[in-house]
Amino acid sequence: MGLVSVPTTHRTPRMTEPRATDLLERLLNALSEELPADRPLAPPRGEGPFLFDVEIASMPVTLRCDPRHSPACLTVACPLGPVPEGDALAEAALRQLLRVSQLTAGSGTVAGYEPGDRRLHLLHVVPLATASARLLLATMTGLAHMARRWRDDHFLGAAPLADGLSASLRA
């Protein structure tokens, strides 16, 4: 696939900078206190990718982080569902998702498609260095509300898109 590659800058962390695994562990510990008590967050083991599934506002949300990547980031993912059936509806819905992605570019939120499970997802990338538990929880909740709205009308309803988006992100 002719993917739009993004040039990366590899650099060695300075001695004073906390390691990505330490940042992640600190963030997850803080997030544990914000989440319901029945969903404790196990700290990541080793340097491998970290995955955690949780339900927010009745929607599944996944946290994913690979501390080996630079810059170290946490990705929040919320499944929207399969591509709508019927070519006309699918095209309209996918176009709308890409318009949403353009509107939210720079905010960290983007819509994506996973060919493995043939599902669409909303994703939000949070740099570990600046992430806080409260912000992360607000992001997870915002994505869950956006995903719920997608399931209602694929963002094709009468409500102005920008208003609906900002309301979802505020929720």
Added chain:
Amino acid sequence: MPTPPPTFRFATHDPRRLLVDWLAAMRCAWYPVELGAALNPSLDPGSLLAAQCRVGTETVLLQHDLENRPDHARVVCVLGPLPGRDPLPMLLSLLQANLLIALRGHGAVLGLEAGADAVCLTDELSLAEGAEAAFRVRLRHLASQAARWRQGQLFPEAWP
């Protein structure tokens, strides 16, 4: 009356100045999109600077907001229209690329500009001190994607 001694001040970080200087060093011509905005940053074009910027043979849209993430410049590269016939595979390819980019922790986004119905590649470039080399590489890379799109080299399997 004695003149007070001059007060020494450290130079403050000025990301707008860095942006303009880096573009000049790259020999990238730019002009504000909005009439009335000043070409000279010392004349204060206001909080938001939106400019068309020539990078090589391509033109990108630059946005820099002093009040919102002033240490970053937003760059929008308009790739071009979707395939006229059967755009569904391309729409899926664009969304698949967004997922891969996000999972790698990058901020670049492929989207659709509503007005022109054109595919855009948007990214935010750091204006931190010492980030000039990365800025140069990424700005040229972003601009080069428009030519690749026109030549059908981006997502070749999705073109009908």
